[in-house]
Amino acid sequence: MTRLKPSDLIPIGEIARRTGLSVSAIRFYEDKRLIEPVRSGGNQRRFLRSDIRRLSFILIAQRLGLSLTEIEAELAKLPQGRTPTAQDWQAISAAIRARLDERIAELTRTRERLDGCIGCGCLSLTHCAIWNPQDQLAAEGAGARKILA
Amino acid sequence: MTRLKPSDLIPIGEIARRTGLSVSAIRFYEDKRLIEPVRSGGNQRRFLRSDIRRLSFILIAQRLGLSLTEIEAELAKLPQGRTPTAQDWQAISAAIRARLDERIAELTRTRERLDGCIGCGCLSLTHCAIWNPQDQLAAEGAGARKILA
């Protein structure tokens, strides 16, 4: 067991400075169980340097379009829920790439339909090519609708 | 002036059936000033057939990725805030196409960066090609972050 030197225990403010995240966002991620800092005697959060890497992963994955829930799922796939290494990152990024491909294809199909539609001006839900593609979105419960965007 | 026959005044339930929208969504759109139905003697909403066209426009534009606020802006550009005609639709859809192009380009750039990055596994915010593109999102006020998605 490597013994932790106090100097390896980083307070939240410094983590915020080093990741560019706000303190409140970091606390929010802990709430969502994306990170689990240890606590000082006085109940203050103390982070390891590997937590910076973990937060970086969150930021990058978010940037690629994953929700925090999806990110949690990716992180949970790792044995012992450990912080992703270069190897893990390869597997995860391949999965992410597939999702990205899908989105691009979706948008491209929409653009093609729009091109076929410019000038028709029908605006009829029974005839419009944009409105009528097979891939209708299913409604799912309350709250904001998911839009093709 | 064309005189309105009572049979031209459509109650909200029928509008809902004919557009596929829920009654509550239609009322919500009125709240947001996207449609302005007239009222019956007993204060019930009465719609014109042209409102179906207007609602269709909203649905289609939403599908193309516009927010309700953006849709309101597009509708407001039309003289007298009228319901879009085939001609109007050409102008609007050209504008929408530009936005769509932009989004596709953005996602494609992200994919390229990801391809360059698979295998590097750096996960460092100071070096990562995905994290560091010029087109950083600016934070804008409270609430949900806008994600590149």
Added chain:
DNA sequence: GCTTGACCTCAACTTAGGTTGAGATTGCAC
């Protein structure tokens, strides 16, 4: 004239990803 279904308003709730503020503690320097 009564019942029933469609309609009305208004307020509260939903998800996602956080921010903001109040009031109380901690921890480090002097």
Added chain:
DNA sequence: GTGCAATCTCAACCTAAGTTGAGGTCAAGC
């Protein structure tokens, strides 16, 4: 041992795009 910045918790608020429910009214058929 004191002062001040950083930290803590918890609750409330924000946007988007609606939904849900309570309590009340309208309109049409019998």
